[in-house]
Amino acid sequence: MSLFHMYLPIAGNSVNILLILGLGLAVGLLSGLFGVGGGFLMTPLLIMVGIPPTVAAATDSNQIVGASTSGTLAHFRLGNVDVKMGLLLLLGGIAGGTVGVGIIKVLRAMGNANLLIQICYVVMLGVIGAYMFAESLQSMSKAKKDAPPPEARKESLYARIVKNLPWQTEFERSGLRLSVLMPLVLGAFVGILAAIMGVGGGFIMVPVMVYMLRMPMHVVVGTSLFQILFTCADVTIMQSWQNHTVDFVLALILLIGSSVGAQVGAKLGRKLRGDQLKILLACIVLLVWFQMLYGLVARPDILLAYVKGH
Amino acid sequence: MKIRYFTLLAVLCLFSASTASAQDKLRLTVQPQTINIGTFYNGTTLTATGSIPADSEAVVRFLGDSAEVHMKQKARVAGVMWMNLGSVTFEKAPSVCIVSSAVDLKNLASKAGAADGLNLAGMRQSIQIKSEGKCNFDIFDEFLKMKKQEGLYRQLSGNISYGKPANGQKTFRALIPLPSRLKPGAYTVDVSAVGSGGIVARGEQPIEAKLVGPPALMATLAFNYPILYGVLASLIAILAGLGIGLVFQSKGAH
Numbered sequence: 001m002s003l004f005h006m007y008l009p010i011a012g013n014s015v016n017i018l019l020i021l022g023l024g025l026a027v028g029l030l031s032g033l034f035g036v037g038g039g040f041l042m043t044p045l046l047i048m049v050g051i052p053p054t055v056a057a058a059t060d061s062n063q064i065v066g067a068s069t070s071g072t073l074a075h076f077r078l079g080n081v082d083v084k085m086g087l088l089l090l091l092g093g094i095a096g097g098t099v100g101v102g103i104i105k106v107l108r109a110m111g112n113a114n115l116l117i118q119i120c121y122v123v124m125l126g127v128i129g130a131y132m133f134a135e136s137l138q139s140m141s142k143a144k145k146d147a148p149p150p151e152a153r154k155e156s157l158y159a160r161i162v163k164n165l166p167w168q169t170e171f172e173r174s175g176l177r178l179s180v181l182m183p184l185v186l187g188a189f190v191g192i193l194a195a196i197m198g199v200g201g202g203f204i205m206v207p208v209m210v211y212m213l214r215m216p217m218h219v220v221v222g223t224s225l226f227q228i229l230f231t232c233a234d235v236t237i238m239q240s241w242q243n244h245t246v247d248f249v250l251a252l253i254l255l256i257g258s259s260v261g262a263q264v265g266a267k268l269g270r271k272l273r274g275d276q277l278k279i280l281l282a283c284i285v286l287l288v289w290f291q292m293l294y295g296l297v298a299r300p301d302i303l304l305a306y307v308k309g310h
Numbered sequence: 311m312k313i314r315y316f317t318l319l320a321v322l323c324l325f326s327a328s329t330a331s332a333q334d335k336l337r338l339t340v341q342p343q344t345i346n347i348g349t350f351y352n353g354t355t356l357t358a359t360g361s362i363p364a365d366s367e368a369v370v371r372f373l374g375d376s377a378e379v380h381m382k383q384k385a386r387v388a389g390v391m392w393m394n395l396g397s398v399t400f401e402k403a404p405s406v407c408i409v410s411s412a413v414d415l416k417n418l419a420s421k422a423g424a425a426d427g428l429n430l431a432g433m434r435q436s437i438q439i440k441s442e443g444k445c446n447f448d449i450f451d452e453f454l455k456m457k458k459q460e461g462l463y464r465q466l467s468g469n470i471s472y473g474k475p476a477n478g479q480k481t482f483r484a485l486i487p488l489p490s491r492l493k494p495g496a497y498t499v500d501v502s503a504v505g506s507g508g509i510v511a512r513g514e515q516p517i518e519a520k521l522v523g524p525p526a527l528m529a530t531l532a533f534n535y536p537i538l539y540g541v542l543a544s545l546i547a548i549l550a551g552l553g554i555g556l557v558f559q560s561k562g563a564h
Contacts, residue, residue: 005352005490009525010532014352014490050460050491062543069551074558118393233544240540244532248543249524255547259554296391300384302459304452305394307380 010247011055017253019049024063024257031064031258032071032265033272034221034281038258039064040203040288046250053306055247058239061232062251067258068229074266075222082173082219086226088183089190089205093231096191104196118296120196125289128207132282135211136275174215174223186212194231202228203285210278217274221266335479335511337361340499345488345519353490356517359483362503364475366510367411367418369428369502370484372517374405374462375495381453383445396443400453403437406497407463410484412470418504428502428509430454430465461489494521494529 007014023045027038039060046056075081104117165179190205202224209220240246269277338360345354362368378401382394407430411418415429427435434450441449457463466487473481486499497519503511521529531539 006349007347007351007490007525009347009521009529012491012493062547065544066547066551066554069548070555070558071551073552073555118391229548233548236544236547237537237540240532240543241536244536246532246540246543248532248539248546249528251543251547252550255550256554259551260558263555263558296393298392300392302452302456303384303447304381304398304449304456305384307382307397 006249006253008051008247008250010245011051011059011250013050013052015049015051015250015253020250020253021257023049024067024254024259025261026257027254028067028070028258028261029265029268030261030284031067031225032074032262032267033269034206034265034277034284038067038202041284042254051247051250054243054245055250058236058243058245059247059251059254061235061239062246062248063254063258064232065229065236066251066255067262068225068232070259071225071262071266072222072229074263075218075225078218078222078266078270079173080218080222081226082171082215082223083226084169085171085174085183085213085215086223088180089187089209089223090227090230092184092187092189093191093194093227094234095184096188096193097195097231098191099188100192100195103192117196118292120193122289122293122296124193124204125285125292128204129282129285129289131211132207132278133286136278136282139275140279174213174219176213176215178213182213203281206281217277218269221269221277225262335363336501336503336513338499338501338513338515340515340517343515343517345492345497345517346522347492347494347519347525348521348523349525351490351492351525353492354488356486356488356499357483358486358499358501358515359481360501360513361479361481362501363505363510364478364480366503366505367413368470368472368482368484369415369418369504370410370470370486371428371500371502372406372408372410372486372488373498373500374407375497376402376404379403383441383443383447383449383452385446396441396445398442398445398449399440401438401440403433403453405462405495406489406492407433407457408486408488409465410469410486411467412472412482414467415465428504430458430463461491464489492519494519 004017005014006017023042027042027045030041031038039057042060042063043053043056046060047053051059072081162178162182165181167180168177169180170177186208190208193204205224205227206220209215209224210217215223236246272280338358340356340358342356345356356372358370378399381398381400383396383398384392385395387393387395409415409429427433431454433454437450437453439449439453454463464487469486470482470484473483484501495518497517498514499517500514501512502509520526531542
């Protein structure tokens, strides 16, 4: 018996409370700073400390609910949450998630699901990370020189298509006029990928908001957290009901750490410029991409794995 | 027909007589008999005491229930990537296996061939493996490696002490460290007295591990009222997030 250890009845293991608090704090900091849920970092870390993979993934969704609530509140006060855009993305995300679950069922029946999921991860992380890194590096160097006047810039084909879509509406908080179809379709696209890859989708949603919806970086972070809050609450309820894999005690310990981290992250984020935030996120995405690629190519220590749900 | 019945009866009598005499040769008591898994459970130690024939060595095993374990075997795809491919099923594999002895089990096994099955490597004889597709590695070795990494399979030596022999018997005391990763359920402590010719006596005692206090309450809610549990987990997370957010706001205001 130890005061710093706590037994988790759903995970079926005892964990060091201080270690879990520390993990929560570190991942919460990233969440508040970049608007990502942090699931793609937290789940592997929990598995490393002895939590079964299915419990780690489901419990992480539960803690993200709390962390993103805290982060959303912090960003809401700073005027960084575009509620209208967030709700439209959420609607699209729910529809896309349902389609994605159907796709994964077909892939599983074909027997190629795992390979495709992992390839999907490596390609997505690689493309997003490299693009964000290159783009933010370019904009940082441009910022040093004198920027050309806006009228001198040629309007791209993408911008012209977006402008001509029907049902244009004003998104005051983001300072944009866009068709409602844009967040709905892009939300659905992220929902499909998130369901196939088994993640909340924050690290795909943020680049989509920045590059496809052209939202300002600070509004992106707050709106992404707002949207993640609802997605993860839905996942928590579904996982508790269908698989009994949510360990609430573990989630609460993680939450205490991550909520504090998210607040610190949000305040720290205000001190950084948009391109600095982007390049930092790009570095983290590329780091995770490298770790995943290494995991695919390097010989594992143990050549067996438990059969687990997606 | 009568001769067959008599033969069967004689064999049964002989078997029960030998079992009774083996039981007389070995006495076993385990404390505690119930493991309470409460909030601060982080592994515990079981004490097994008793007596065995003076010229034998005790091998004490803490065993979990046997169940089917389903796994995937990893293989290289296209010569580049490692993926989970063929399915493997392990039958009769105990969920936990902690083997204790006073001396190194390797030396003991070589002295008495019949005791080979008592150590972890010896479980190769009892665990049945069903594998799909071809496999280029020893599946049992990998299974053992995985279970050892989880802390559920262990082989310990030196954690059994003996008293002075008297009347052809000697007392033993084994301290069995149990893992923190213990699930509630039925377990067994099994003791074998290994002599030069193999196992000379055997005994076992059932042990129960159960959840108590808050972990028991949490498990009941999660498994019996899963929707309520999920909704409560989400609501409490939202409230906690809001609470921490407000604390930060008030701190920022001053």
